[in-house]
Amino acid sequence: METIITYNAVHHNPWGTPITIYFWLVGASAGSFVLSAFGWVFGIKRYKPLALTASILAIVMLMIVPVLLIWDLGKPFRFIYLMLPGYWHGTAPMSWGTLLILSYPLSMFVYTYFVIKNNQKWAKITGIIAIVLALSTHWYTGVVMELNPGRYLNHTPLAPLLFLTGAFISGIGLMILVLWIQNQFTRPEKRIKWELMEEMAQYMMYGIVFDFFLLFLDFMQTQYGTASEYLAHGTVLMEIFFTPYIWLEIVIGLLIPLILLVTPLKRTRIGVYGAAFLVAVGVYGMRVWWVMGGQYIQSFY
Amino acid sequence: MTTESKQKSPAHALREYGSQTPGTKGIPGKRRYSMVIDLRKCIGCMSCVVACKAEYGVPLGVWRTWVMVADKGRYPDSRRIFMPRLCNHCDYPICVRNCPTQATFKHEEGFVLQRYNRCIGCRTCVIACPYNARHFLPAKRTNNNLPVLVVDKCTFCIHRVKKGLVPACVQACVGGARIFGDVNDPKSEVARLVAREKLTVLKPELGTSPSVYYIGGDWEIMDEPHNYKHxxxxxxxxxxxxxxxxxxxxxxxxxxxxxxxxxxxxxxxxxxxxxxxxxxxxxxxxxxxxxx
Structure with a gap:
């Protein structure tokens, strides 16, 4: 006998677009910062010329985050509670995130100061701290929705990896575009070399391949998982969130850039800049289906 | 967690973390309020929903309790089934552990409660709750003294229970389908039903250990994917x-x-x-x- 639901209360999805933009911004910020650290922390000298631009880009993107997060609260001016000892709650992922979102920009400011001062020793020390915080901040964005066992689409340990990989590629993509713009306004001897752009695009390509692998793992999990997971993929992602999932993330964000970066086009400016732009835009699709798609089915339960 | 509750509670009681008191289910001398809903007696009149709305002035479009309705089978072998829903006042509530400001907490007598003055309206608890038992209050309300833009939920009518009354939904239930009481008191009707009847809870696989039990629950109406698909x-x-x-x-x-x-x-x-x-x-x- 089949049971047809004739009445049920429906519910809102509590988190929306501001959260998706926040996830994208934090990711791109962390990705840019990794590039900045290449020169000063990991000792790859050819990356030093872009370190300052990368740090500033990471800081600027992170400056927008509090505006989104605070005004998304029902009581914006109570955001201070997140930092007060009597209110702080150690078991809540959002509490960890608050500490990270506060400390990450601070560490970046200090690191950038030493980069400007050309102090290798302290830039390296503060850079190590900042890179750990950068990765942790973006790890947290994956975790904050993962640790809700009732949200079947989000409840996977792959979440932080998916976010970090997306961060890495979108950060590089955005960085390539910013460096291209920067090159238009600087003297020829100060410009970032084309070979470096090509190298960054290669890193981006490795990231895209790894992202595809993670998406495949996630796909397998949903196909062989519980009824809820299966439904989350088959109905929510493949029907309702088809545009952000298939078109924006997979086709625009991963597939076309991958084709551009494995063919001879990778040696051309259109190939590298095109791939960088598409990746930076496409990763936003993942943030949309992850946040809004994850909440979708339960809004009818 | 106290030694006493460690001894009495099942192994998964170790999931007690966050701003909550240790679970008191099954501990003699402690109160533990629970609700049993006998679905065989529910007639779908929605009195409980109306009583709850009236008790708290719950705004339009959100619910502290509601009744799901389903049609089972095909004509002429069909019947209509109902399933009241409310906060499950879980023993191991995900909403409590995920709240960043300790605005929501677990009372030792079983109530999961919300403190409006601490709530920042981040809606993390709404995301965390697998039962849709939480809602966000709108910016404008008819009574200016009522809270706005914070999260609200069922309280098991603690203000009534503390005065020796039963929750408003239980009081209003014309079929006597909702039974409320202290499950640790062997003389209570709830304790007798829990001991005697075959009970089901919503989403038991999540390990939240709900305090709302159903008698005669239909698996299809209780199943989230089934609800969405059908x-x-x-x-x-x-x-x-x-x-x-x-x-x-x-x-x-x-x-x-x-x-x-x-x-x-x-x-x-x-x-x-x-x-x-x-x-x-x-x-x-x-x-x-x-x-x-």
Whole structure:
């Protein structure tokens, strides 16, 4: 006998677009910062010329985050509670995130100061701290929705990896575009070399391949998982969130850039800049289906 | 966790973390309030929903309790079944452990409660709750003294229970389907039912250990994927209408069958539109604080 639901209360999805933009911004910020650290922390000298631009880009993107997060609260001016000892709650992922979102920009400011001062020793020390915080901040964005066992689409340990990989590629993509713009306004001897752009695009390509692998793992999990997971993929992602999932993330964000970066086009400016732009835009699709798609089915339960 | 509760509680009681007192289920001398809903007696009159709305002035479009309705089978072998829903007052509530400001907490007598003065309206608990038992209060309410823009939920009517009354929904239930009481008191009706009847709970696989038990629960109406897949066309339309006309804050509502990215953009414009009233809410609060 089949049971047809004739009445049920429906519910809102509590988190929306501001959260998706926040996830994208934090990711791109962390990705840019990794590039900045290449020169000063990991000792790859050819990356030093872009370190300052990368740090500033990471800081600027992170400056927008509090505006989104605070005004998304029902009581914006109570955001201070997140930092007060009597209110702080150690078991809540959002509490960890608050500490990270506060400390990450601070560490970046200090690191950038030493980069400007050309102090290798302290830039390296503060850079190590900042890179750990950068990765942790973006790890947290994956975790904050993962640790809700009732949200079947989000409840996977792959979440932080998916976010970090997306961060890495979108950060590089955005960085390539910013460096291209920067090159238009600087003297020829100060410009970032084309070979470096090509190298960054290669890193981006490795990231895209790894992202595809993670998406495949996630796909397998949903196909062989519980009824809820299966439904989350088959109905929510493949029907309702088809545009952000298939078109924006997979086709625009991963597939076309991958084709551009494995063919001879990778040696051309259109190939590298095109791939960088598409990746930076496409990763936003993942943030949309992850946040809004994850909440979708339960809004009818 | 106390040694006593460690001895009495099952192994998964170790999941007690966050701002909650240790579970008191099964510990002699401690109260542990629970609700049993006998679905064989529910007639779907919605008295419980109305009583709850009246008791708390619950705004339109959100619910502390509601009744699901389903049609089982095909004519002539069909029947209508009902399933009241409310906060499950879990022993191991995900909402409590995920709340970043300790606004929600577990009372040792079994109530999961919300402190409006601590709530920042981040809606993390709404995301965390697998039972949709939490809702976000709208910016405008008919009574200005009632809270706005914070999360609210069922309290098991603690204010009534402390005065020796039963919750409003239990009081109003015409079929006597809702039974409330101290499950640790062997003489209570709830304890007798829990000991004697075959009971089911919602989403037992999540390990939340709900305190709302159902007698005669139908697995299909209790199953989340089944609910979503087997809706009537009218329900689908109602779902879409609700999502389209929320007139509220920045909810991540997407309308089925319409352009997803359009609704992503619309959601952002709703967010921007919500900023002024949040700002004026703050100004009003400051005025009250400084000049009242």
């Amino acid at each position: 809706r009537t066309a009218q329900q689908k339309e109602e779902f879409n209408t609700y999502k389209r006309n929320h007139h509220g804050d920045a909810f991540g509502d997407i309308v089925e069958g319409e352009n997803t990215m359009y609704h992503v953009g619309k959601n952002m414009s709703d967010f921007l539109a919500s900023i002024p009233h949040k700002f004026f809410d703050v100004v009003a609060a400051l005025k009250k604080l400084l000049f009242a």
